[in-house]
Amino acid sequence: MARRYKGHMNGERYLANTNPSKKEVHDLDNEKTGRNECQIDEIISAGNDKPYNSQKAANDAGYNNCTHCIGDSER
Numbered sequence: 001m002a003r004r005y006k007g008h009m010n011g012e013r014y015l016a017n018t019n020p021s022k023k024e025v026h027d028l029d030n031e032k033t034g035r036n037e038c039q040i041d042e043i044i045s046a047g048n049d050k051p052y053n054s055q056k057a058a059n060d061a062g063y064n065n066c067t068h069c070i071g072d073s074e075r
Ligand SMILES: [Zn+2]
Pocket: 025, 026, 027, 031, 032, 037, 038, 066, 067, 068, 069, 070
């Protein structure tokens, strides 16, 4: 899989899931596509995708790192 150009995404590396029960950021260059892993397309389909160009910016906005594609989750 790769970076997306649909939903709110326009090729940015990081995608944050704005779903209040998730609040995670994913690294699309290291996306994991297994069942119950990143599920990026489901996030976009739900309209919960928010683009970021840096992981730190997403972290600073309150998003935790996805355990599958980034790791080091602080949760
Ligand atoms: Zn992920």
